[in-house]
Amino acid sequence: MGAAPFFPPAPGPRGERHRRREIWTRRRSDRGYAARGEVMNAMGDADAVVLVEELRKRYPRGVIALDGISFAVAPGETFALLGPNGAGKSTAVRILATLTRADAGRARVAGHDVAREAGRVRAAIGYVAQATGTDKEATGRENLVLQGRLYHMPGPRIRERASQLIQWLDLGGAADRLTRGYSGGMRRRLDVAMGLVHEPRVLFLDEPTTGLDPESRSALWRDLQRLKARTGLTILLTTHYLEEADEAADRVAIVDHGRIVAMGTPAELKAQIRGDAVVLDLVPAQAPGARDLVAALPGVRDVTLEGRTLRCRVAEGARMLPQLITALDRAGLSVLSAAVRRPSLDDVYLHHTGHAFLSGAPEAVGP
Amino acid sequence: MNLLGDAYAMLGRHLRSSVRMPVWVVVELIQPAIWLVLYGQLFRSVALIPGFTGGSYIQFLMPGIVVMDSLFGAAWAGMGILTDLDRGVLDRLLTTPASRTGIILARVLHSAVVVAVQTVVVVVIALMVGARLGGGVEGAVLLLVVAMLEAAGFAAASNGLTLLVRREETFIAVLNLFTLPLTFLSATLMSQSLMPGWMRAAARFNPVNWAAHAARLATSRPAALGPALPYLLPLAGFALVAGAFATWAFSVYRRAT
Structure with a gap:
């Protein structure tokens, strides 16, 4: 492996950026975007690599996938759209990757409008779909080389790049085998490499x-973080793993039913939740009574009941838990199990959507 | 030019995966031979029917089997893009700057190349069992062009259809609805002069019939290009329209998903 940098930093001539910013400012005021200036202000200016404003999308059968979402991703940032299946995350990414069109709103990626300048957007992005997308009848290297040709890279550069990526992702021995024999983890690494x-x-x-x-998950993220450190690559990911968003993302937007219900760094989001979560497992028949009783106790907030699981928030979980159990016990209500947790993104999700993360949005969206 | 470069890169992929499936290769090569033998034996006495024009039946059948193979091979071309669609390969391709027309063109060329190989197989076998190439080398080349044009048209139509219906069951149903009627509404297996009037009228609008006539001219007489042109040109037009349809289907696919 030579000393040449794997991934030279993305070029960003300042002049071009300044010009772009002017254009943006003008357009924004022309169309009255100043009213939703918060997206822009969060970024400080229009340097955002991904800029999404009020995207809406409805699928033919009337299912609303996106109900007006806006966000901006800064250069070099890792930004996560977090939500259950069917929340609209994939639809948002498919619009940004020019695979489908929004019904309303607009989006710019790397300075180009996704609807009007799809070709320029495509040249600037890499897209790794939920489904694998590798050609099973070709080897890993052949997959990489074909991909490079479709981006119209010069031949020698493609071969060099394919070898780099194979080495970087540790595909080594498997690179010249058909990908139909790859393990799930290997195939996913190849997807990312492509x-x-x-x-x-x-x-x-x-x-x-x-x-x-x-x-495999942590190995993949380790590689991606290394890559980001070298190149300043911007990553927009969707996930339904809270831990993944928490650990990998600089900022997180929580998506629920096609809307963003909360946005910020994982720390900011967790800070919005004061106190600890208490989770109680109850006897189903007694659960509604227990909820009423707990909700009436002083110092208890955000009480929700899903099935037999009661969640609430208290200032100091360890001190409050015995009191809760005692109160329930006196009323003749049994607690099957109890847990106290520090605020997690799970709690943030519950706080903003009113339902726990795993139960998710009821309907699946999209094809 | 990006269109051709992309098509060339993708064609390489399709051909490579084809030859990596030995069973597929063998079946593709044997199938034309089976048609030739079965139809040749089954319909042998057709040539004895008064009014049949076309010499011996094997002589008549050779271009017919070429045309039929071309239709059947190309009509299934959409299965390839359907697999790509299901596996996420198509979405990946569509997020690259690769030309959409190039993606379709590669599939269409792939079908045409496969059909060209099959045509050679059919002709070689037919020659062995008594057919002859009345048009000489020029006619043989013309036959190849006819088969490839026909394949290109139906492959494009098949790809477009796949992108519109996006479901294997629907795709297969529509395919079955069209392929055999298109074969029988043409001079592929039966002399035009023996067809009922209404069928003859309907056949005039059938690309398979155009291909059958052009192919028959190419294998029966020297200097067939001139007489074949009235069939060849609409056939080329059909291929172009089908190609445009398939490219348009991409935009529908993009809107619908």
């Missing part, structure tokens, strides 16, 4: 680690 062949400015990862074992 999204990186042309050194894109933005990488879209749609559920990148679904179906991977924890070890």
